[in-house]
Amino acid sequence: MMVLRAHRIADSAIDDNWISVFGQAWPTTGRWPSPLEDIPESAxxxxxxxxxxxxxxxxxxxxxxxxxELCPLAEDVTVAVSELVTNALRHGLRGALHSAQAWPIQLVLLRHDRRLLAVVTDPGDDVPTRTEPDHFTESGRGLQIVEAVSGTWGWARLASGGKAVWAAFETRS
Structure with a gap:
């Protein structure tokens, strides 16, 4: 049986640093988009x-x-989210069974004025790497797909362990 908790994060729960929605200190390594000055709407x-x-x-x-009211982004965002969660299941839980129980996979959506950020966290420490796909199997294309449907993507290690992999989408042209 799957336990699913989904909620909107209230504006009062977000301080000046938009990464606070993860309850983490600023990540020590990785590649994040520049924080914006506005407070994002979050889910x-x-x-x-x-x-x-x-x-x-x-x-x-x-x-x-x-x-x-961002339905025009739905197709690309859902494809990216699906790939990021699948990668978290395949690679982010490898060797992290105890951590996976204490810290499950999370999907966080952050909506800024001009950008939507889809972030998937997992307890794994492996660096996400875009690889050439194996043309004989149905694997190895995840990050290529994320790169194709999003404006940019990246990752960061989280201070408490694990990582976050994100994809950004422009909400305005």
Missing amino acids: RCVLRSDLESPRIARDFARTTLADW
Whole structure:
């Protein structure tokens, strides 16, 4: 049975640093987009290590984007979210079984005035690497797909362990 907790993060829960929605200190390494001055609207979905998690994450993203009146982004965002959650399940939980129970995979959506950021956290320490796909199997294309549908993507180690992998989408042209 999957336990799913999804909620909107209230503005009062966010301080001056937009990364605070993760309850983490500023990451020590990785590649993050520049923080913007406005306070983002945020939504979070906590997922278990379950085969249904990519579908649940897509549904959560689609519903959140509809609530935020960002439906034109839904197709690209849901594809990226699905790939990021799948990568977290395949690679982010490897060797981190105890951590996965204490710190499950999270999907966080941050909506700024001009940008939407989709972030997936996991307890793994492996650096996400865009690789050439194996043309004989259905694997190895995840980050290439994320790169193709988003404006940019990146990752960062979190101060408490684990990492966050993100994809950014422009909300205005």
